[in-house]
Amino acid sequence: MAASPAVVAAAEAAVAAVQGVAEVPTWALTDEQVTESLVLLQQARCGVEAIEARLIRVAEEREIPKAEGAASTTAWLASTTRVSKPGAARTVKTARLCDAGPVRAAWSMGLVSGEQVRVIVEAVDKLPDWFGDEERLDAEVELIGYARRFDLDELKRLANRIVEVIDPDGADDVIGEQLAAEEAKAWDATRLNMRRRGDGTTKGDFVIPDAQADTFRAALEGLAAPRRKRFTANRHALGVDDVMALPHQQRLGLAFLELIEHLPADGLPQAGGLAATVAVTVPVDVMRSGFGFGTGSGGTNVSAAQAQRLSCNAHIVALYLDADGQVTCSSSPGRLYSKPQRLALAARDKGCVWAGCDRPPSHCEAHHLIPWSEGGPTTLENGVLLCFFHHHLLHEGTGWQLRRAPDGIVDVIPPKRIDPDQIPRRHARFTQLRPRAA
DSSP: OOOOHHHHHHHHHHHHHHHHTTTSOGGGSOHHHHHHHHHHHHHHHHHHHHHHHHHHHHHHHTTHHHHTTOSSHHHHHHHHHTOOHHHHHHHHHHHHHOSSHHHHHHHHTTSSOHHHHHHHHHHHHTSOTTOOHHHHHHHHHHHHHHHTTSOHHHHHHHHTTTHHHHOTTTHHHHHHHHHHHHHHHHHHHOEEEEEEOSSSOEEEEEEOOHHHHHHHHHHHHHHTOGGGHHHHHHHTTOOHHHHHHSOHHHHHHHHHHHHHHHTTGGGSOOGGGOTTOEEEEEEHHHHHHSOSEEEETTSOEEEHHHHHHHTTSTTEEEEEEOTTSOOOOOOBSSSSOOHHHHHHHHHHHOSOOSTTOOOOGGGEEEEESSOGGGTOOBSSTTEEEEEHHHHHHHHTTSSOEEEEOTTSOEEEEOOTTTOTTOOOBOOGGGOOOOOOOO
């Protein structure tokens, strides 16, 4: 099938439209127009990606790459469009994944991006063989809805548990089996490479299982936390402002050096009791039966066997859930939250609760929903984790509010100048999957 005149005309119009505003001053736009333009441009970009994918499929069907002397579709696309080969490879892979269905339709309308398409299609493909076409269609539609509300990382987390939507009764066992298989594969893939570069530095890379990576990340994030900026500055003979101006990746690198120098692990600082601590929440029946899964404070799911093993580690804190899925903890008589309470908050909130924020528990502070100065108790019910930035934003009196919803989750309420309707915003990690009727 040849590209229709309409497709050619649309491509030419898109190029002309972009060139027509190339020199238009963007500083003249209002704040609302800047945001609106970015949203519309992303929708247009997604629609263009979908058309590009369809053209790639036509090119493969006609063997155009071979006719033009290219060894592969990827090499042909990279040469024709002057993009990198890795980028071309991703585009070709996505084009091959999605030929029909609601995902293809949503992509063509610019409602989802190529990256989101890959996440959705691969998640549905991973469903067990006994799930039928109707269940797979339900999963696709559900994930398309999530793709329009959440960013890519959040979509991946929701996609990994989409089985809960279509088979709520058997979800735990299916996810547990998937995790066990992934852990076995991750064990076989584990690698560490280091080599001297000849300039006084050593370069390395590694592949490790997610569960162990969470322990590693917890230690590094704790050492690089903003609250330790003065210590880090003194350690490296820098000013505090100089340390905070460093890229986060470099601060993590400095934290890695400190971690190495502090081995064994009992030399690590315990800022807020969370710096080098990983909490694994495990339903009691999972620990007893050996079936199902637990969840680490870094958001990584682990199989029952892995959870049982981690719970025996001195640097892992196992928090058991009651029948209602709640972690119990005694209240603190003072203003500051105790170490057990901080661990429970980390297990429950898994980081800053502000919608869209990715700061981990070690970068967060415990905030009283009802201020302690106004009689608010230092309890889990009155506490919530906020990162340094959002904690200060809340206290600056700019109109942002936090409110615990009837289901126990804390929602962020924007000021009317941001959203006249003040629609509550909720972090994606607290999004409840809507299962089909069992």
